[in-house]
Each structure stands twice: as C-alpha cells, then as structure tokens.
Amino acid sequence: MQNERQAIEWIHSFLPFGIKPGLQRIEWMLEKLGHPEKELNVVHIGGTNGKGSTVSFMRCMLTEAGYNVGTFTSPYIEHFRERIAYKGEPISSEELVRSCLNIIDVVEELKRTDLGSPTEFEVITVIAFDFFARVNPDIVLLEVGLGGRLDSTNIVTPLLSIITSIGHDHMNVLGGTLESIAYEKAGIIKPDIPAIVHVKQPEAFRVIQDKANKVKAPLFAYGTDFHSLPKSVTMDKQFFSYQSQSGLTLSLETVMKGHHQIENASMAIQAIEQLRSMKHYELSNDHIVRGIRNTTWIGRFEKISEAPLTFVDGAHNEEGMKALAELLALHFPTYKYRFVMAVTKEKEMKxxxxxxxxxxASFTFTTFEFERAQKAEQLYEQAPVYNKSICADWKVAIRRERESCKANEMVIICGSLYFISKVRAFLLER
Known part of the structure; x- marks a missing residue:
C-alpha cells in the first residue's frame, strides 16, 4: 500500500461484509493497537437527523476559541478523506496511508479469528482513532455511524453524549418503532456522563430518559433545560435567541437555513456550555456568537447556483423531508419548487x-449508481404527489429541470447523501 488510491481500495474491500452491529470486533482491534481511543477527549454525537450540522456548529465555536478540533463524520460529500478531519481539513493522503499501514496487520489477523472480518465502517473507525491519537487534537467530535448501542464508535468514554433527534430511518436495522430506534440511540449514554438530547416524540423521549436515569447520567433536554426562539428570517440567513437554565442568553444569526438548524445550533451551544461548566474548555460568549455565524455545512440546503436558483439537500427520511418543506415555506414562500429526487430502497415515499x-411543487424521480439505490419507476409509482415524472438518467433530469426553470421557480435536488455527493461534484464541475 503506497498511495491514497490503494488505501481507499483496501478500505472499500470490506464493503461486501455489510452492516454487522456489535462491538466485539472493534474491541479486539483496539486492544491489539493499545487502545488509541483512550487517549482522546471525545464528544459522542448520535441521532437520526442533525448530527453533521451539530458537529459543524461545535467545531466552528471551538475553532473560534483556538482549539484544535478533530471530527469523524459520515458519509462524505466531496471526497472520502473528509470523513476524518483535523483543524477543519481532511486527513492528508500521507496520513491516511500511514494509518492504514499501522492497522493492516491487526485487521488481517482479525479475519482469521472466529469473529471474522471487520466491516468497512469498523476499519474506518479504527483508522480515525489511530490518526487522532497521533495528532492529539484538543477534542474529537465523533459522529455515530448507525444507531448507537452497537455502533463501532460506541467504544469511547466521552466527555458528553448528544442525541440530536429520533426519526424514521434505518428501520430495517434499528427496529420498526420509534421506541426501538430510541433504545438503540440511547446506547451511547454512559454512566454519570452528561447527555444532551432533542427528542420531540414523548414515547421516544421516555426511552432516552429511562436510560439516563438507569445509568445516573445528567440529562439536558431541548425545550426544558435550554431553548431557542426564532426572531426574523431573510432569504440568506436567520436570526434567533438562545436561553438556558444556567442564565445564558444570546442573540445569534446563522446562514444555515430552516428552524431545525436553529435547534441544531442550540444543541451545539448547550454542549459548549457543558464543556465550560466542567472547566475542560474556555470559550467566551463572543466565540459562540462568531462560531454560529460562520458555520456552513456542505450538502445541507446548499446553494449551487443563483441562475437558475439551485440547491442540493441531503433530506432523505420522513423527518428530513418535513424539515425541508418547512424551510422552503419559511425562506422561499413565493417560489414554485422543481424537485429532482433519488433515494435508497428502504424508503417509504408516501x-x-x-x-x-x-x-x-413538481417531482422528477431518478436513480443513481449505488447498490441500494431505488429504481426511478418504483419512486414514481409510490409517490403521492400529482405533478411527477421519471428520468432514469439523473444528469439529464437535472439539466432538463434547470433549463426549464423560470424566474419564480427554484430547483431542489434532494435525497440520499450518496446521491447528493455525486450531484454536487457534477454541478460544481460545470
């Protein structure tokens, strides 16, 4: 293994092993590597929607205060290396190769045991821990891959646990009810370690609350212990206030659109409050204000062009699509919407x-090069909207919609983040 291409090919060679929830394989590998994860100060972030945005808000606030921040997120939008980042920059090709070489013998040895081969995500997680232990960031913001309880990131003992939301996603793995999904997400809550949550459904919140009570983890809930209040909105930004039981009151602005982003920002601010109260980190209120103002996150209602007005957005589940509809009504109430959409097979279009x-709104349903992508015809048949069409070639679909877009219309390309990654690269190249 001598270069980035070979390293990524090696990592992707574990894709066929799919999703195998459980911590035994990651525990085995990290034990062999001397537990690099134990050298890190970690905030662990789980939830159905909002994880990446919350990470981004936190990273920007901590960076404003001069801290060196590591982040582990998924999936990637621009290129693979962005999943593991330090000081806002993706892991370098050289460091990625170095970490792969550091762990390859352990991975090959694991394959020969009764535990069997690790999954791709487990390998990436171990690479992240190896890299972060080497560069020694002040803090690592660690995003859960899937669920929480049996996710390979759940090997850490964090400073804080965050659960951004509970929603209808990955139900084929996490269970068919909000309670079962909440049970899996709540698995990241650790004994005596503060947990920050924003779970709107009472039945799901009770599951989270029960887990926190059981392990004596202090629980800080959005809407009870802290909250936000929208003030005004323009096409490009929104203004809001933040208040918490600690007495902190802030007036803020963000270019991240939609009320859900105000809620994500509030979760991030509460996390900073908890870090400050533990005396781990020193951030002024000005650091918080500037950090929220400067936060952006690619692929989340990101403007690609002004003429025609075109956005890409990674909304791909029930809650995400609802938030997108609310965003459009809030920021673009006078427009007509031309959607191009592609999602994976397990989604319920109704x-x-x-x-x-x-x-x-009109919808053009398409598909993309991905083993779990749903066929355009299936999406069309299941969709409950009236103004709909099919175009199996997503590049053609996007070109047609953009060419047909009028002055009072906008194009929104949404769906799977894997789809958005391809679309974004295609549009920015043009």
Whole structure:
C-alpha cells in the first residue's frame, strides 16, 4: 500500500461484509493497537437527523476559541478523506496511508479469528482513532455511524453524549418503532456522563430518559433545560435567541437555513456550555456568537447556483423531508419548487412526500449508481404527489429541470447523501 488510491481500495474491500452491529470486533482491534481511543477527549454525537450540522456548529465555536478540533463524520460529500478531519481539513493522503499501514496487520489477523472480518465502517473507525491519537487534537467530535448501542464508535468514554433527534430511518436495522430506534440511540449514554438530547416524540423521549436515569447520567433536554426562539428570517440567513437554565442568553444569526438548524445550533451551544461548566474548555460568549455565524455545512440546503436558483439537500427520511418543506415555506414562500429526487430502497415515499402534496411543487424521480439505490419507476409509482415524472438518467433530469426553470421557480435536488455527493461534484464541475 503506497498511495491514497490503494488505501481507499483496501478500505472499500470490506464493503461486501455489510452492516454487522456489535462491538466485539472493534474491541479486539483496539486492544491489539493499545487502545488509541483512550487517549482522546471525545464528544459522542448520535441521532437520526442533525448530527453533521451539530458537529459543524461545535467545531466552528471551538475553532473560534483556538482549539484544535478533530471530527469523524459520515458519509462524505466531496471526497472520502473528509470523513476524518483535523483543524477543519481532511486527513492528508500521507496520513491516511500511514494509518492504514499501522492497522493492516491487526485487521488481517482479525479475519482469521472466529469473529471474522471487520466491516468497512469498523476499519474506518479504527483508522480515525489511530490518526487522532497521533495528532492529539484538543477534542474529537465523533459522529455515530448507525444507531448507537452497537455502533463501532460506541467504544469511547466521552466527555458528553448528544442525541440530536429520533426519526424514521434505518428501520430495517434499528427496529420498526420509534421506541426501538430510541433504545438503540440511547446506547451511547454512559454512566454519570452528561447527555444532551432533542427528542420531540414523548414515547421516544421516555426511552432516552429511562436510560439516563438507569445509568445516573445528567440529562439536558431541548425545550426544558435550554431553548431557542426564532426572531426574523431573510432569504440568506436567520436570526434567533438562545436561553438556558444556567442564565445564558444570546442573540445569534446563522446562514444555515430552516428552524431545525436553529435547534441544531442550540444543541451545539448547550454542549459548549457543558464543556465550560466542567472547566475542560474556555470559550467566551463572543466565540459562540462568531462560531454560529460562520458555520456552513456542505450538502445541507446548499446553494449551487443563483441562475437558475439551485440547491442540493441531503433530506432523505420522513423527518428530513418535513424539515425541508418547512424551510422552503419559511425562506422561499413565493417560489414554485422543481424537485429532482433519488433515494435508497428502504424508503417509504408516501410518508416522505406527505408534506408536499399541497405545495406548488413538481417531482422528477431518478436513480443513481449505488447498490441500494431505488429504481426511478418504483419512486414514481409510490409517490403521492400529482405533478411527477421519471428520468432514469439523473444528469439529464437535472439539466432538463434547470433549463426549464423560470424566474419564480427554484430547483431542489434532494435525497440520499450518496446521491447528493455525486450531484454536487457534477454541478460544481460545470
């Protein structure tokens, strides 16, 4: 293994092993490597939606205060290396190769045991821990891959646990009810370690609360212990206030659109408050204000062009699509919407598109190069909207919609983040 291409090919060679929830394989590998994860100060972030945005808000606030921040996120949007980042920059090709070489013997040895081969995500997680232990960031913001309880990131003992939301996603793995999904997400809550949560559904919140009580973890809930209040909105930004039980009151602005991003920002601010109260980190209120103002996150209602007005957004589940509909009504109430959409096979289109039935919107359903991508015809048949069409070639679909877009219309390309990654690269190249 001599270069980035070979390293990524090696990592991707574990894709066929799929999703195998459980901590035995990651525990085995980290034990062999001397537990690099134990050298890190970690904030562990789980939830259905909002993980990446919350990480981004936190990273920007901590960076404003001069801290060196490591982040572990998924999936990637621009290129593979961004999943593991330090000081806002993706891991370098050289460091990626170095970490792969550091762990390859352990991975090959694991394959020969009764535990069997690790998954791709487990390998990436170990690479991240190896890299972060080497560069020694002041803090690592560690995003859960899937679920929480049996996710390979759940090997850490964090400073804080964060659960951003509970929603209808990955139900084929996490269970068919909000309670079962909440049980899996709550698995990242650790004994005596503060947990920050924003779970709106009472039945899901009770599961989270029960877990926190059981392990004596202090629980800080959005809407009870801290909250936000929208003030005003423009096409490009929104203004809001933040208040918490500690007495902190802030007036803020963000270019991240939609009320859900105000809530994500509030989760991030509460996390900073907890870090400050533990005396681990020193951030002024000005660091918080500037950090929130400067936060952006690619692929999350990101403007690609002004003429025609075009956005890409990674909304791909019921809650994400509802938030997108609310965002459009808030920031672009006078427009007509031209959607191009592609999602994976397990999605329920009737639930996803329920908020759009009465909106001035048209949908072109397409597909993309991915083993779990749903066929355009299936999406079309299941969609409850009236103004709909099919175009199996997503590049053609996007070109047609952009060429047909009028002055009072906008193009929104949404769905799977794997789809958005391809679309974004295609549009920015043009």
């Amino acid at each position: 639930a996803l598109l329920a908020p759009y039935v009465d909106l001035p």
